[in-house]
Amino acid sequence: MSPLLLRDRTRLSSTEFFSGLQWINGTPLIRHLEPYRQRLFEAALDALGSDGRPAYNLVLTGRAKKNWKSADLVLASLFALVANDSPGGNQCYLLANDEGQAADDLSLVKKLIAVTHCSPTVSRSSRRSSSAGTGAAS
Numbered sequence: 001m002s003p004l005l006l007r008d009r010t011r012l013s014s015t016e017f018f019s020g021l022q023w024i025n026g027t028p029l030i031r032h033l034e035p036y037r038q039r040l041f042e043a044a045l046d047a048l049g050s051d052g053r054p055a056y057n058l059v060l061t062g063r064a065k066k067n068w069k070s071a072d073l074v075l076a077s078l079f080a081l082v083a084n085d086s087p088g089g090n091q092c093y094l095l096a097n098d099e100g101q102a103a104d105d106l107s108l109v110k111k112l113i114a115v116t117h118c119s120p121t122v123s124r125s126s127r128r129s130s131s132a133g134t135g136a137a138s
Contacts, residue, residue: 011048014041017083018075024111029075037072045079070101074108 015038021029033041040061047055059076063069073094081092094109096102 012083014038014045014079014083017079020116021078021112022115022117024108024115026115029112037068040072041076041079045076070105071108074105074112078109078112 015030018033018041019028019030023029023032040059044056044059044061045054049055061069061072077092077094081090084090094105096105
């Protein structure tokens with residue numbers, strides 16, 4: 001069973017989700033995602049199986065030091081946790097190699113949430129309402 005690209009438009013794609021977030025300096029997050037990283041996110045997070053469920057629950061990527069590995073792990077975790085609803089609710093684990101790395105990951109996710117002015121869920125609701133012609137969500 002080969003994965004399908006995102007077809008269900010009620011689902012938020014990784015690019016749409018990241019477009020609604022800001023980086024820790026207040027600039028749009030999407031500007032900080034190089035094309036190769038966007039392709040990794042699309043392949044890993046937007047692919048769906050024939051049953052409509054995410055095609056992958058584990059992704060292995062390899063990169064050299066200081067190439068956004070931890071940041072991308074945090075971003076993928078945020079996407080998995082809040083971008084799309086699931087019938088049983090979303091659950092996501094972010095694993096780190098040691099306590100220091102775990103603290104760094106937690107610090108980054110807190111900064112990303114603090115700097116983003118509205119929640120991704122609200123942004124998604126607004127986008128859907130606007131595209132349906134009913135106006136912005138309140």
